[in-house]
Amino acid sequence: MMLVVSKFLVPKGYNGLTVFPFIFIKEPAQKVNKVLINHEKIHLRQQAELLVLPFFIWYGLEFLVRFVQYRQWHEAYRNISFEREAYAKEKDLGYLEARPLWHFVSFFLT
Numbered sequence: 623m624m625l626v627v628s629k630f631l632v633p634k635g636y637n638g639l640t641v642f643p644f645i646f647i648k649e650p651a652q653k654v655n656k657v658l659i660n661h662e663k664i665h666l667r668q669q670a671e672l673l674v675l676p677f678f679i680w681y682g683l684e685f686l687v688r689f690v691q692y693r694q695w696h697e698a699y700r701n702i703s704f705e706r707e708a709y710a711k712e713k714d715l716g717y718l719e720a721r722p723l724w725h726f727v728s729f730f731l732t
Contacts, residue, residue, distance in 0.1 A: 661712035703730035
């Protein structure tokens with residue numbers, strides 16, 4: 623994992639962005655935000671499991687489906703299975719040590 627601070631690469635309204643093997647955060651002070659970093663590390667694991675490119679294809683397609691479903695950008699984003707897993711488990715700092723392979727799928731099905 624490589625942590626990079628860049629207010630220009632992280633979209634407005636977001637604190638972090640992960641593109642394997644990088645985690646981009648908006649502000650230097652966020653380097654110590656363990657919950658944010660854990661959230662982004664969950665995305666690193668998801669991307670590694672899907673070999674990066676398929677992750678982004680799935681993410682984009684699922685966002686489109688959720689956008690049609692919810693008709694709101696933020697609701698669509700929050701209901702992508704990858705985000706649902708990351709938000710649900712971001713405060714569990716030991717989660718990645720015991721996380722089952724492809725666990726995001728269980729968030730897709732519920």
